[in-house]
Amino acid sequence: GIQVEQSPPDLILQEGANSTLRCNFSDSVNNLQWFHQNPWGQLINLFYIPSGTKQNGRLSATTVATERYSLLYISSSQTTDSGVYFCAGDNQAGTALIFGKGTTLSVSS
Amino acid sequence: DARVTQTPRHKVTEMGQEVTMRCQPILGHNTVFWYRQTMMQGLELLAYFRNRAPLDDSGMPKDRFSAEMPDATLATLKIQPSEPRDSAVYFCASGRGYEQFFGPGTRLTVL
Numbered sequence: 001g002i003q004v005e006q007s008p009p010d011l012i013l014q015e016g017a018n019s020t021l022r023c024n025f026s027d028s029v030n031n032l033q034w035f036h037q038n039p040w041g042q043l044i045n046l047f048y049i050p051s052g053t054k055q056n057g058r059l060s061a062t063t064v065a066t067e068r069y070s071l072l073y074i075s076s077s078q079t080t081d082s083g084v085y086f087c088a089g090d091n092q093a094g095t096a097l098i099f100g101k102g103t104t105l106s107v108s109s
Numbered sequence: 110d111a112r113v114t115q116t117p118r119h120k121v122t123e124m125g126q127e128v129t130m131r132c133q134p135i136l137g138h139n140t141v142f143w144y145r146q147t148m149m150q151g152l153e154l155l156a157y158f159r160n161r162a163p164l165d166d167s168g169m170p171k172d173r174f175s176a177e178m179p180d181a182t183l184a185t186l187k188i189q190p191s192e193p194r195d196s197a198v199y200f201c202a203s204g205r206g207y208e209q210f211f212g213p214g215t216r217l218t219v220l
Contacts, residue, residue, distance in 0.1 A: 031207040041198060043211035050207075086152070090207055095165045096142065096154035097202075097209060 003029050006087055006100035013077050013107045021072040021103045023087035029098055030090050032063050032070045037084040037102070046072070046085075077107045111135045113212035115201050121218045127189040130215045132201030133182055141184045142202040142209060143169075143176055152200070158184065191219045 003026045013019055025032065034046040047054050047061040049070065054061055058077075063070040074081055084104050088097040114133045122128055134141050143155040156176035157165040166176060173192070178184045188195055196219050202209040 033208065035211070041216070042213055043200065045208070045210060048208040088152075093165070094207070095157045096168075097144075097152075099152040101151055 002026070003091075003098045004087060004089060004100040006085075006103050008103060009101065010104045011106070013105065015078060015107055015109045017077050017107075018073070018075045019077060019105070021074070021085050021087075021105075023070040023072070023100055025068050025070070025087070025089050027068070028092050030065075030092075031094075032065075032087055032089045033097065034061055034070070034072050035086045035088065036081075037086060039083055043086075074105075077105075079107045079109050081105060082107050113201055113203050113210055115199075115212040115215050117215060118213060119216045119218075121220065122191055123220050124192055125190040126219075127187065128191045128195075128217060128219075130186045130199055130201075130217070132184040132186070132203075132212055134184065134201070134203030135210060136182075138203035138205045138210075140204045140209075141178060142204075143184070143186050144200040144202065144211075146198045146200060146214070147196075155186070155199075188217075191217075193219045195219050 005024045007022050031050045036044045049061045049063045051065045058075045060073045084102040086102045088099040116131045141158040146152045155169045161178040175187045198214045200214045201212045
């Protein structure tokens, strides 16, 4: 079955809007991370968040490991937030990240 | 600040040619990963090294791909011979513990 599932697949926002991205992960996946792939293709670490809540500026993330989901919150979105947001977790052996298919975010001014 | 570096950033080659991609992990990181990203498959692991030893290359086509770490500051991924279906972005990542940090990628086009 699907190990890491993200929703929604696409999101279009006006600048200034808030959004929530969701990641569901299976029992075989742990140690969630969130990445932003910008329009130039660079994969940037946002959060390493196996559990709990972290905040960094306008972004915050919460992982509820017992319920196998993680949420990424973007507040007061800006055009520079556009790109693809991936969540990923370790496989059972801890030898690879299993990536979701991503949420493509487009923020327009 | 510390970053994973990859060279070349772009490579266009003809089918049958050898391609070598290089990665310099972040100093002090003991794990190195090679991933490939395509539109169809998304991001998938090709190879994994811990303390320079290859631990998992099950995602890599063995007949044409090879990955090595000649020393702690260099990881290489070779394709020989290259095929059009190898066209993709190849990412190197390094880490210490579970968190991984990605390089800028090598965009490979095989004609």
